[in-house]
Amino acid sequence: MADTRTVTVTIRRRPSISDPQGATVARALRDLGHEVTDVRIDKTIELQVPDGDVETIRARVAEMCDRLLANPVMEDYEILVSS
């Protein structure tokens, strides 16, 4: 739709926070014979929001991250507003 815009939010654990799911996947890949030195599993959230000024959209999505989408203690987020 022309009146919505796609915003992609990538939510990553801070590097100091361990990622047990990633460690399990790394072990499984090695068991299958693949060489991997590290695996991290992050979350990507694709939002469709009403179109408008890019900076307004970015600020609105940052508020969604702060209030609901990300855990401020353990996670960092990155917001990409599609052009």
Place this chain on the structure above:
Amino acid sequence: MADTRTVTVTIRRRPSISDPQGATVARALRDLGHEVTDVRIDKTIELQVPDGDVETIRARVAEMCDRLLANPVMEDYEILVSS
């Protein structure tokens, strides 16, 4: 490290497959007063693999996706080898 390379794999449910977690998040965002028309939650996997030829790395990671990381019935994947 200079001898490893970062590969980012984004795993998305096919558009025809419903995303109940995304629907729940959309509802919660609306309850907080945000306008969103759709939310999809995807998985991003960041792998550190031994460096080498980009096409070889891509083929190797595609095999990891086919055998372990993605569900071929429900999900599509996209592989990005960092330059």
